Amino acid sequence: MRQLLLPLLIATAGLSACAAMPVGNPKVPEPAQRVELDRYLGTWREFARYENRFERDCVNVTATYGQRPDGKLSVLNACERGGKSTVAKGVARLTGDDKGAKLEVSFFGPFYADYWVLDRAPDYSWSIVGEPSGRYLWILTRQARPDAQTREDLVARVKALGYDTSLLHFTAQP
Incomplete structure (x- = not known):
């Protein structure tokens, strides 16, 4: 009985944590x-996000995507937390949707999470990324600090997509 209790407690805690997420x-x-992947590749700056446990207290957040020889994408997420750099390396793969806008990203071996490019600028200067649950959202830009009009337009665009903009955490960039 004891051998079943610990996994049951862990599973219950995990489900409770997911249920508590807005x-x-x-x-x-x-x-x-x-999405033309060759134009999407490169470094993006995080303008805003829905706060999440793996980016808590992160500033100067970047995501860099590159092409791998096996057809997948390399993913390098970086941020500063408490004056120290933190890096997470992962891999992304296309899911086969007809727009090339739905990917899956993994930072933990065989476990993949959805990564959807919900919208983007025609010149790939910004993108809005989410996933099917609606709990995660990122607004990415090529510039560390987009101009005031672009910032306003991006927040309005996120709202038009049905997201609660009061949950946005605006990322400090150098």
Whole structure:
């Protein structure tokens, strides 16, 4: 009985933690535009996000995507936390959707999570990334500090996609 108790407690705690997370968009839209991966590659700056446990207290957040020889993408997420750099390396793969906007990302071996490019600028200067549950959201830009009009437009765009903009955490960038 004791051998079953610990896994049951861990599973219950995990489900409780997921249930406590705010859902910022209960009706996540399908990605709006086709994504050309070669144009999406490179370094992005995090303008804003829904706060999450793995980025808590992170500033100067970047995500860098590169092409791998096996057709997958390399993922390098970096941030500063308490004056120290933190890096997470992962891999992404396409899911086969017709727009190339739905990917899966893994930082933990065989476990993948959805990564949907919900919208993007025609020139790939910004993108809005989410996933089907509506609990996670990132607004990425190529510039560390986009101008005031772009910032306003991005927040309005997120709201138009059905997300609760009051949950946005604006990322400090150098």
